[in-house]
Amino acid sequence: MKKSKVYLVGAGPGDPGLITVRGAELLAQADYIVYDRLANASLLGLARNDAQLISVGKRSGAHSYKQDEINDLLVDLAKQGKTIVRLKGGDPCIFGRGAEEAGQLVREGIEFEFVPGVTAALGASEYAGIMLTHRDYSSAVAFVTGHESDTKPQSSIDFAVLAKFDGTLVFYMGMGTLEYIASGLIDNGMDPEMPVAIVADATLATQRIVMAPLREIGRIALDADIRPPAVIIIGRGAKSDEQLQWFTSKPLFGRTVILTRDAAGNVEFARRIAQQGGSVMQYPSIELVGLIGQSSFETQISHLSEFEWVFFTSANGVDFVFEHLASVGKDARVFGANKIAAIGARTADKLKQYGIVADFVPARFTTAALGSEFKSKFQIAGKKVLLLRSAIANNDLDAGLAASGAQLVRIDVYTAKPVAFDPKGLVDQVRRQRDNWLTFTSASTVDAFFLSVNADVIKNRVKILSIGPVTSEQVRRHGLDVDLEAKEHTTASMVETLCEYLKESTDA
Numbered sequence: 001m002k003k004s005k006v007y008l009v010g011a012g013p014g015d016p017g018l019i020t021v022r023g024a025e026l027l028a029q030a031d032y033i034v035y036d037r038l039a040n041a042s043l044l045g046l047a048r049n050d051a052q053l054i055s056v057g058k059r060s061g062a063h064s065y066k067q068d069e070i071n072d073l074l075v076d077l078a079k080q081g082k083t084i085v086r087l088k089g090g091d092p093c094i095f096g097r098g099a100e101e102a103g104q105l106v107r108e109g110i111e112f113e114f115v116p117g118v119t120a121a122l123g124a125s126e127y128a129g130i131m132l133t134h135r136d137y138s139s140a141v142a143f144v145t146g147h148e149s150d151t152k153p154q155s156s157i158d159f160a161v162l163a164k165f166d167g168t169l170v171f172y173m174g175m176g177t178l179e180y181i182a183s184g185l186i187d188n189g190m191d192p193e194m195p196v197a198i199v200a201d202a203t204l205a206t207q208r209i210v211m212a213p214l215r216e217i218g219r220i221a222l223d224a225d226i227r228p229p230a231v232i233i234i235g236r237g238a239k240s241d242e243q244l245q246w247f248t249s250k251p252l253f254g255r256t257v258i259l260t261r262d263a264a265g266n267v268e269f270a271r272r273i274a275q276q277g278g279s280v281m282q283y284p285s286i287e288l289v290g291l292i293g294q295s296s297f298e299t300q301i302s303h304l305s306e307f308e309w310v311f312f313t314s315a316n317g318v319d320f321v322f323e324h325l326a327s328v329g330k331d332a333r334v335f336g337a338n339k340i341a342a343i344g345a346r347t348a349d350k351l352k353q354y355g356i357v358a359d360f361v362p363a364r365f366t367t368a369a370l371g372s373e374f375k376s377k378f379q380i381a382g383k384k385v386l387l388l389r390s391a392i393a394n395n396d397l398d399a400g401l402a403a404s405g406a407q408l409v410r411i412d413v414y415t416a417k418p419v420a421f422d423p424k425g426l427v428d429q430v431r432r433q434r435d436n437w438l439t440f441t442s443a444s445t446v447d448a449f450f451l452s453v454n455a456d457v458i459k460n461r462v463k464i465l466s467i468g469p470v471t472s473e474q475v476r477r478h479g480l481d482v483d484l485e486a487k488e489h490t491t492a493s494m495v496e497t498l499c500e501y502l503k504e505s506t507d508a
């Protein structure tokens with residue numbers, strides 16, 4: 001049997017980009033991933049499809065594992081000759097009980113490795129622009145727990161020493177004992193005016209920060225309703241330096257963008273939004289379904305050489321075609337005799353991944369524009385053209401090509417089917433907060449979305465961003481206004497257009 005190994009991996013403080021290269025590599029290899037509540041769930045996307053994911057985090061309602069149970073679970077899994085990643089928030093050994101888990105493994109003769117992570121104090125300080133060390137005012141930093149283990153009395157925090165500490169104190173797990181910490185420090189001689197910053201949800205799009213002098217911080221944090229997880233930073237550096245607030249000044253920071261397209265299509269879209277500081281909620285309203293098996297595709301590819309041109313109208317269509325070809329042991333060489341047209345840069349990029357450089361990529365994105373640009377460049381009257389398209393796209397391109405005298409063969413490669421979802425989370429979100437942008441990337445997604453969500457319930461509570469005029473029109477048919485439309489027909493342009501719009505409205 002293969003020897004098991006357990007990796008105790010730091011997930012970083014929240015932003016999934018803060019995992020280490022080593023951590024990401026191990027997540028992609030693991031048979032089992034045992035993860036905490038504070039480890040960002042989107043990191044689990046790195047796991048193998050067949051990896052087993054086990055949550056041991058505390059969530060209200062759900063069973064949470066006690067430390068002994070986690071230790072036993074790791075040992076049990078390790079007895080199966082597997083690779084196990086124990087994914088822990090921040091760094092595995094900073095208030096992370098990494099030593100207890102590793103200790104048990106050692107006692108059982110199981111190999112382990114530690115993989116360090118970015119601990120919350122560092123994430124919070126750098127994403128909030130607060131320096132823990134600074135050559136002018138802080139030459140030391142201490143990480144302190146505000147909540148000792150249940151068996152130790154609170155009084156084990158040595159306030160007499162901490163009050164005289166000449167540097168920055170960072171308390172973890174201190175929100176429940178904030179008043180106790182503040183008064184303990186003041187009673188032992190710390191200046192009541194000492195700056196304090198509390199950073200909650202550090203490095204996430206929901207990051208919040210409150211600042212106050214030590215004597216007031218308890219009340220102010222309570223008024224601001226600031227909730228864990230949070231670190232409490234106390235020291236002369238715990239002030240905001242506006243110049244250093246790179247994170248909270250991102251264009252989408254504090255805003256929620258709701259994605260509705262198919263789950264696979266959302267991945268790249270979500271990444272772009274996160275890069276601009278936004279938080280993402282995903283409600284995939286459609287799923288893409290291949291139609292090749294039910295079409296005349298097989299017959300047509302057996303005499304592809306008769307076609308002058310083959311048109312691909314979307315990146316998804318390219319994937320469906322090449323996945324099908326692979327399943328019957330074929331590849332890009334079947335198109336060896338054809339000229340290839342791709343609608344849009346993304347379609348062309350996707351073709352490149354399968355080894356095909358398109359002969360024609362239109363400058364503009366809509367199918368109608370493509371038809372007329374194509375006609376002005378190429379003679380296709382009487383020539384055979386194969387159109388590999390989605391069943392739900394409009395017929396502009398077909399009509400344009402047919403009008404120029406081409407002999408058109410059209411094959412529907414895939415279609416979109418509505419997926420029903422429970423709208424409760426979405427409705428709660430738009431009721432709670434107004435900075436929400438609901439996005440639509442196609443008319444079919446609009447229709448599918450409103451099968452699950454009542455348009456009246458979200459009307460005027462959410463702003464709407466659409467990919468283009470056809471999609472916008474469909475939104476209006478459901479009785480809602482479109483607030484913003486992308487300049488180009490891509491999700492990248494949707495994000496860009498939104499960032500520009502928000503920048504202009506804050507500058508104004």
Ligand code: SAH
Binds near residue numbers: 174
């Ligand atoms: N091993 C973790 C700490 C676990 S103890 C690490 O190295 O970061 C849990 C405490 O970590 C929380 O009570 C909070 O004080 C802090 N914490 C974790 N994630 C945080 C976040 N995103 N923002 C602020 N504090 C966080």
